[in-house]
Amino acid sequence: xxxSAVVEAANRTAATSAFEPRIVAFVCNWCxxxxxxxxxxxxxRYATNVRVLRLPCTGRIDFMLILQAFGQGADGVMVSGCHPxxxxxxxxxxxxxxxxxxxxxxxxxxxxxxxxxxxxxxSAAEGAKWADLVNQFVQEIRALGPYxxxxxxxxxxxxxxxC
Amino acid sequence: MPRIGVFVCxxxxxxxxxxxxxxxxxxxxxxxxxxxxxxxxxxxSEPGQNLIKEAIREKRLxxxxxxxxxxxxxxxxxxxACAEAGLNPYLCEMANLREHCSWVxxxxxxxxxxxxxxxRIQVEKVKRNRPLYxxxxxxxxRAMVLGGGIAGIQAALDIANAGHKVILVEREPSIGGHMAxxxxxxxxxxxxxCILTPRMVEVAQHPNITLYTYSELESLSGxxxxxxxxxxxxxxxxxxxxxxxxxxxxxxxxxKKIPSEFNAGLGMRxxxxxxxxxxxxNKPVIDRANCVFFQKGRCRVCEKFCPTKAIxxxxxxxxxxxxxxxxVVATGYTVKPTSFxxxxxxxxxPDVITGLHFERLASASxxxxxxxxxxxxxxxxxxxxxxACAGSRDPAKGIxxxxxxxxxxxxxxxxxYRHKVPQGRAYVFYMDIRAGGKMYEExxxxxxxxxxxxxxRGRVARIYERDGRLVVCGVDTLLNGRPVELxxxxxxxxxxxxxxxxxxxxxxxxKVSYDTDRFLSEAHPKLRPVEMNTAGIFxxxxxxxxxxxxxxxxxxxxxxSKVAGLFSQDELTREPVVAVVNRAPPPIWSTCxxxxxxxxxxxxQAIEREEIRTRDGQLIKTVARVNPGLCQGCGTxxxxxxxxxxxxxxxxxxxxxxxxxxx
Numbered sequence: 064x065x066x067s068a069v070v071e072a073a074n075r076t077a078a079t080s081a082f083e084p085r086i087v088a089f090v091c092n093w094c095x096x097x098x099x100x101x102x103x104x105x106x107x108r109y110a111t112n113v114r115v116l117r118l119p120c121t122g123r124i125d126f127m128l129i130l131q132a133f134g135q136g137a138d139g140v141m142v143s144g145c146h147p148x149x150x151x152x153x154x155x156x157x158x159x160x161x162x163x164x165x166x167x168x169x170x171x172x173x174x175x176x177x178x179x180x181x182x183x184x185x186s187a188a189e190g191a192k193w194a195d196l197v198n199q200f201v202q203e204i205r206a207l208g209p210y211x212x213x214x215x216x217x218x219x220x221x222x223x224x225x226c
Numbered sequence: 227m228p229r230i231g232v233f234v235c236x237x238x239x240x241x242x243x244x245x246x247x248x249x250x251x252x253x254x255x256x257x258x259x260x261x262x263x264x265x266x267x268x269x270x271s272e273p274g275q276n277l278i279k280e281a282i283r284e285k286r287l288x289x290x291x292x293x294x295x296x297x298x299x300x301x302x303x304x305x306x307a308c309a310e311a312g313l314n315p316y317l318c319e320m321a322n323l324r325e326h327c328s329w330v331x332x333x334x335x336x337x338x339x340x341x342x343x344x345x346r347i348q349v350e351k352v353k354r355n356r357p358l359y360x361x362x363x364x365x366x367x368r369a370m371v372l373g374g375g376i377a378g379i380q381a382a383l384d385i386a387n388a389g390h391k392v393i394l395v396e397r398e399p400s401i402g403g404h405m406a407x408x409x410x411x412x413x414x415x416x417x418x419x420c421i422l423t424p425r426m427v428e429v430a431q432h433p434n435i436t437l438y439t440y441s442e443l444e445s446l447s448g449x450x451x452x453x454x455x456x457x458x459x460x461x462x463x464x465x466x467x468x469x470x471x472x473x474x475x476x477x478x479x480x481x482k483k484i485p486s487e488f489n490a491g492l493g494m495r496x497x498x499x500x501x502x503x504x505x506x507x508n509k510p511v512i513d514r515a516n517c518v519f520f521q522k523g524r525c526r527v528c529e530k531f532c533p534t535k536a537i538x539x540x541x542x543x544x545x546x547x548x549x550x551x552x553x554v555v556a557t558g559y560t561v562k563p564t565s566f567x568x569x570x571x572x573x574x575x576p577d578v579i580t581g582l583h584f585e586r587l588a589s590a591s592x593x594x595x596x597x598x599x600x601x602x603x604x605x606x607x608x609x610x611x612x613x614a615c616a617g618s619r620d621p622a623k624g625i626x627x628x629x630x631x632x633x634x635x636x637x638x639x640x641x642x643y644r645h646k647v648p649q650g651r652a653y654v655f656y657m658d659i660r661a662g663g664k665m666y667e668e669x670x671x672x673x674x675x676x677x678x679x680x681x682x683r684g685r686v687a688r689i690y691e692r693d694g695r696l697v698v699c700g701v702d703t704l705l706n707g708r709p710v711e712l713x714x715x716x717x718x719x720x721x722x723x724x725x726x727x728x729x730x731x732x733x734x735x736x737k738v739s740y741d742t743d744r745f746l747s748e749a750h751p752k753l754r755p756v757e758m759n760t761a762g763i764f765x766x767x768x769x770x771x772x773x774x775x776x777x778x779x780x781x782x783x784x785x786x787s788k789v790a791g792l793f794s795q796d797e798l799t800r801e802p803v804v805a806v807v808n809r810a811p812p813p814i815w816s817t818c819x820x821x822x823x824x825x826x827x828x829x830x831q832a833i834e835r836e837e838i839r840t841r842d843g844q845l846i847k848t849v850a851r852v853n854p855g856l857c858q859g860c861g862t863x864x865x866x867x868x869x870x871x872x873x874x875x876x877x878x879x880x881x882x883x884x885x886x887x888x889x
Contacts (some may be wrong), residue, residue, distance in 0.1 A: 111339075116347070
């Protein structure tokens with residue numbers, strides 16, 4: 064099947080069926096990425112909507128990345144790493160959590176829909192949890208509908224200015 | 227111009243079953259910058275790898291994306307293949323089409339579309355990859371062993387015999403640990419001290435071993451091959467060089483009524499003491515909390531009588547700083563005290579004792595000279611009840627694990643008692659008999675059959691005192707749960723083996739992980755049983771989980787061989803995924819503004835301050851610099867940097883933003 068055919072088919076599904084959310088997941092290499100690998104090795108099915116980006120640690124996640132993902136048309140963003148206390152790098156996930164607490168308030172103030180950001184912990188042993196988390200989040204975003212407001216709210220976010 | 231090659235793997239049916247690899251390869255061929263795109267059944271096979279190598283040479287590729295399984299699986303394989311073809315291995319990235327796509331989705335067009343997206347993301351990333359080179363760091367060939375019990379002794383001797391220097395740190399005044407306290411050992415009934423003390427002497431005399439007793443680890447910094455340890459050598463209050471260990475001070479000391487730690491509180495010791503006669507080193511210490519001079523300001527009797535004038539009341543704690551390349555943690559365990567059990571009298575009945583007390587009673591070097599006597603009145607007990615699983619396997623008491631050694635030592639205790647008091651009766655209350663091990667089951671059978679120990683399957687609900695004897699109320703579950711009431715003279719609880727109170731503090735000092743029971747966690751429960759998650763730190767003995775002597779020794783030898791393996795290299799190679807602070811030509815030098823937020827965020831103390839000066843030494847500015855030897859590559863500093871001056875190699879802002887933009 065050529066790409067055009069695939070895209071056509073995808074478009075056809077999009078046109079005929081319900082809205083398919085686009086989800087971006089920022090995960091750490093040691094826990095959640097390995098957990099998502101376990102979902103695969105356990106052959107647990109989940110929604111195709113998520114695209115996983117691997118980072119060394121959730122502490123590495125620059126929150127501009129999350130805004131950028133929305134700017135690129137994502138309808139939801141997931142952030143997941145090691146459980147508190149289990150960070151491969153001792154404390155990276157604590158930094159991420161602290162930053163998220165502050166950032167959430169700020170985003171809310173700015174009018175960004177914080178319901179579209181899912182912050183969670185999935186360990187390397189929680190393959191089933193990863194599948195559940197993705198399915199549930201996809202369902203939630205499906206209910207919220209496409210995130211059309213974001214680009215209008217923050218039109219100044221241009222790739223060139225961000226990175 | 228980037229020249230990227232995309233290699234899509236079928237993984238047999240694993241990927242091709244739900245994703246159309248041909249469509250992925252075809253779509254990838256049209257991405258900007260992609261000059262070569264193929265698909266093949268098994269990319270990781272020899273012919274598959276050759277496809278990559280040939281393409282690198284023929285198409286002069288500047289980057290490779292292998293769309294196959296998880297990078298956690300085969301990234302090293304494909305990076306090696308690239309390196310063999312002359313491409314820097316860090317110019318190879320993997321798109322995870324198997325674990326994150328084909329295995330978790332149905333065979334629908336959206337699955338193939340997702341695969342194409344995943345490849346596009348990696349193509350955009352790899353275009354921005356830079357060649358990286360592994361970091362080489364030197365190795366200090368000196369090990370530090372924490373804990374001088376049997377595990378620590380074994381590890382220290384093995385490393386020392388392999389020809390490396392070892393520092394053995396023990397918190398107590400003597401090495402020997404719990405094994406020195408034991409009377410006999412199962413299943414051979416060897417005298418514990420007879421097999422241990424020669425080893426202790428060997429440690430003391432070994433030219434490669436430096437022994438620090440009465441010392442504790444203060445802090446540990448650095449990384450594998452290059453640790454810096456600070457050891458607090460507590461003031462012994464004697465000059466070890468002058469002291470001959472004659473023992474006059476101990477005889478003359480007026481304070482003699484201090485419960486002896488070595489005898490588990492059953493015997494007494496003076497304020498200046500050696501824990502036991504075979505102690506290594508055989509040099510006393512003054513217990514300042516109980517010494518009359520330190521408490522009231524006068525006495526100095528020991529000083530007066532010391533023939534070599536070795537007493538030093540003014541001695542201070544000493545901090546020793548030492549560079550080590552590896553650390554073996556063998557800090558051992560402790561047992562739950564009898565006061566932990568309200569149903570067994572809260573520790574109020576002196577004749578309800580722990581297994582460790584019984585070891586001291588049965589030991590020839592113990593307070594009773596090896597005669598089993600009741601702690602309360604010194605009578606020889608006629609009936610002894612042993613209770614296995616006191617605390618262990620009892621989630622209600624917060625200890626859900628099996629302490630592993632109690633079945634065996636309870637059988638041993640019952641046997642020893644029957645040998646020493648042939649007319650006495652021994653009862654053992656047990657839940658199960660867990661006697662897995664060489665000659666272990668035979669040993670328990672011997673206790674039951676030859677030594678006529680009465681085994682009662684059931685738990686003891688309550689113990690109380692009546693007319694100087696102990697009433698043990700239990701149940702016999704093999705008799706349909708019939709209540710059993712026994713009058714005993716002595717009750718021995720096989721109390722649970724638990725981690726030390728301060729195990730967490732130690733784990734935090736070492737930056738290693740521990741489980742909910744505060745036992746230290748090994749790197750992998752099956753395949754890496756002696757390593758810890760922090761490279762260069764190894765674990766041995768009961769600080770990792772309850773275990774008996776042979777297991778502790780085996781693990782210690784395993785840890786020692788890992789250390790020897792580490793020390794067989796002159797330098798270590800590390801992944802170059804580390805943070806760097808940018809540098810620019812003058813007059814900018816670096817965009818770092820010197821706020822040092824990164825310094826506060828770094829868990830590894832990898833951020834250093836660097837002063838940029840003019841040729842005549844005038845300070846221009848102070849900027850951050852990353853020590854690549856210490857940096858572990860988490861990238862927390864990158865996300866914090868206000869001026870975007872610090873970046874993580876392999877996961878640069880440019881690369882990750884490009885990934886997001888490719889969505």
